[in-house]
Amino acid sequence: MKSPVKNFSMSNHGLNRRKFIQGVGATGALILTANWSWAEQAEEKKYGGDSQPGGVKHDPRIFIAIHEDGRVDITCARVEMGQGIRTSLALVVADEMEADWEQCRVIQAPGDRVIYGNQNTDGSRSMRHWFSPMRRCGATARAMLEQAAADQWQVAVSEVVAANHAVSHAKTGRSLAYGALAGTMESVSVPDSATVKLKDENDHRYIGREQTLSADGMDIVSGSATYGADVRFDNMVYAVIARPPCLGSRAESWDDSETLKVPGVIRVMAIKSAAIPTAFSPLGGVAVVAENTWAAMRGRDALKVKWSSSPNDGYESGAYRKVMEEAALKPARVLREQGDLDKAFAEADKKHQASYYLPHIAHATMEPPVATALLKGNFLEAWTPTQAPQEARSTMAAHVGMAEDKTRLNITLLGGGFGRKSKPDFLCEAAEIAVAMPGRAVRVQWTREDDLAHDYFHTVSVEYLAASFDQQGKTTGWLHRSVAPSIMTVFMESEYQADWESNMGHNNTPFAVPNQRIENATAQAHTRIGWFRSVSNIPRAFAVQSFVNELAQQSGRDHLEFYLELLAEDRVIDPLDVNDVWNHGENPELYPIDTGRLRRVIQKAAKKAGWGKKLPAGRGLGLAVHYSFVSYVAAVLEVEVAAGGRLVVHNATMAVDCGPQINPDRIRAQMEGSCVMGIGLALSGEISFRDGRAVQSNFDGYQIPRMPQAPRSLSVHLVDPGKEVELGGVGEPGLPPIAPALCNAIHAATGKRIRALPIGDQLA
């Protein structure tokens, strides 16, 4: 077994805040300097990790602690939710510092932007923003270890070499294991990072190597890993909350007489209601606090609450779909225009149009939201699985009216995130109750029913596409109109989508069609809308990639050949030229849209899947490819639709170009997981609303894929970009191409076109 057992610890063994500040020098001076240089460089630091709140850090004293027994603690400041970042960032540090992975342990940092830099784990950014800083961090530690050994031996540092957890001096045959150099991080000054030499790529033992390492694997399979609900205290209390059933409603009154009779129930209390837009504030409602979770749940069952009416009481998914479909057929705000689309459409030999519908979907992380908080004196400490340690901490502090420096937020493993756990509403609930019950740790546990009723749902959308052909069959016109409530509605009044939503496969579709118009129609939100893994790319890829398949069929062409014609010759597109002003927060010069990379991933997937091969009746191949999170992913699915509409995915073949591959095993794992999740959302992912409430309440109504729905065979091919490129994202870009590849395969197998998800019983 390759992977060592490592302990997951909540505390920051690396360095506490005070020690850190003392270690670096005069407190005020450091902070002033940092602020000053930040302001001075703000203008140029607008891309990448430096553009994120808190920026990036690479000081090894923040992230590395060496113990006398040789153990090396590597602090991970980003959050683990299944993407493997605790392993992947730690292996970068270990490799560059010449530490032996078996002797490394990963420590999870609490939320603290001053010490750790940006920790908010979203946007598929962790590796692309932190690979270089963590590499430099490890290399700096290696230089310090070499310096410490050279000092001890009184020899020139150029004569000593750190390798495999020890520093040696070849001339004299002396060697010091890292454990013998345990004081190095404190005793040796940190060298100028410009002088630190990174390892040659060929010498890497972990970075970019094909192996399966895991910081938490054995803890996870033996039940000792700590997730949100696994933090325990003596005298702890457990709460569940009755929340308003629809957005904008609140508890007018309640009768808790039966609740208080349930053995174990301690108290019933109101939770503050948030006004719309709620941002990350809790929805409010009534909390039942008890001696254990079961008593709290039974107490809530017995609670009678009168909810106020709300402006969203009438939200009904079927009716709202019609509103959106009508809006999709009318001209709307133009986001980008190229050529003369009206003329192209007027002169077309042939035209084709279609609308695609994607309902709300719920994240349904296997671990429902949960948080624990404890007020001791005037200090509030909390433990929660959040993707956004800093945002969560400041939101929590503000919610209970405390100064942020009177709080500490510890981060557990996340039992899934997918964007849900970027929103700390559940943490605020725990903090609010904890403040009312000083000295007692309070855990707020969401049930699955709570989770599905009160998610920040993936938006609902209609994507309308129209295209024209000339007599030669060339595509001359492209119109894409998007209708979907914006995530911005959680923070402010907004009818239109934000730039960054439009930059997710809407106005940056890189087709070489001479006449194009990209439009966005208004849409109102009637529930909380939030980021769901890959966000707006899901409906856009579903629509665009299905529509390309339709166009290929309209013109009697092979899908792959037709798609490559739309891409035309390889082009490197300045994102600004397609109004992609966001570009996933990256420098457009370093991260252009490269159609050659799109071409290569789809050709790779097609080749590996045997595109064009003869298949038995009832089987079909479908393909799709999508650019998102500055990575390029293609998928080819082979499906069989049997009698009664029973669907089997026989093979799924994915190809990904995410730039340099730091931990290939986890890149594959993310693609595999995205594939299964994508099949699931296509088959059965739907939250529908009636009377303003989510209809589906548990895994009977909201079905996520089970093992038989996973592909019989699933292969992921890592595509070398073939040139020097920057790192791309991994956690999200695998998802968008799956649903359209599946639906295109269904069409190939049966002739049935799916334009509305989920597929549900449409094949029956």
Added chain:
Amino acid sequence: MTSLTVNGKTIDISAPDDMPLLWALRDLLGYTGTKFGCGIGLCGSCTIHLDGNPVRSCQTPVSAASGRKITTIEGIGSDPVGDAVQKSWVAEGVPQCGYCQAGQVMSATALLKSNPTPDDEAIDNYMSGNLCRCGTYNRIRTAILTASASLKEDPA
């Protein structure tokens, strides 16, 4: 007072008879490896063994577990099949977020005890009660096959 035997250790607890074993294990006894996922027996995250058979602890009242042998994820590693499953899970890099994996390991162990050499279809059928939102199913299939092979080489 109810008497429970968990991983070979007998403990008295004070709980209402209808409290699901899940909450007794987690809240009263501190066996937090067993996870809460849905509360209605649909996701398998709370799978434990009762007298060697896999059951959903969220659907098992403590009264039904009294006097019987309860095995949780914390104790399954001392069983040779459980140990093989845990090791193959890590070697194949199965877990992503890992939250469902305790339940997956408990189900897979029960599968290999009743059918030491399952084929893909047998695996799919047996494991279809365990949800994984990260979508690790393909690696779970592989890990079950490698555990099966390792047990064949080195019988438990």
